[in-house]
Amino acid sequence: xxxxxxEDDGTRLVIHAISxxxxxxxxxxxxxxxxxxxxxxxxxxxxxxxxxxxxxxFNWAEVAYLKHWWEDAKISKDLKDxxxxxxxxxxxxxxxxxxxxxxxxxxxxxEFMTQALYGLEFxxxxxxAEPKSYWQLDxxxxxxxxxxxxxxxxxxxxxxxxxxxxxxxxxxxxxxxAFIWQAHHQKGTEGI
Numbered sequence: 001x002x003x004x005x006x007e008d009d010g011t012r013l014v015i016h017a018i019s020x021x022x023x024x025x026x027x028x029x030x031x032x033x034x035x036x037x038x039x040x041x042x043x044x045x046x047x048x049x050x051x052x053x054x055x056x057x058f059n060w061a062e063v064a065y066l067k068h069w070w071e072d073a074k075i076s077k078d079l080k081d082x083x084x085x086x087x088x089x090x091x092x093x094x095x096x097x098x099x100x101x102x103x104x105x106x107x108x109x110x111e112f113m114t115q116a117l118y119g120l121e122f123x124x125x126x127x128x129a130e131p132k133s134y135w136q137l138d139x140x141x142x143x144x145x146x147x148x149x150x151x152x153x154x155x156x157x158x159x160x161x162x163x164x165x166x167x168x169x170x171x172x173x174x175x176x177x178a179f180i181w182q183a184h185h186q187k188g189t190e191g192i
Contacts, residue, residue, distance in 0.1 A: 020059040063119030
């Protein structure tokens, strides 16, 4: 992440550009092929770039490929140690932490919780990390259950990207880009 301050007509605007992962598990190519051809390079280049510039930040979301990379005997201990030190110093932050990014439109609560807990357990045991932000970068639908499930998992906030242009424009125009999302059955309780 690099922060950039821009002045336009005397108004100060701070822009945050956040580098992040979104790696679909088995979307267009088989898991191993994507891992071997692309993911190993991503882990190596991100680690190298962050080590070279302490101002840079990177968010990693899905855990399936991370765990595979972490347990890959071909990856050097030195590279894994560098990656771990970047997590420790805050240059790499885990968001979501689920095994994969779920398609919430067709997902049961049990499936959501199982894959989330599997990923979160790995992050806790391996890095001592407990993500507090949930990123929904590419789901093909949202579930009414999402805020209740995320509350149960201990998340404090979330980022959504797939909402209609009309809704985004309306929210932007009315200053409501940040909002509390509550499940219908949660009325009067904390949302996310």
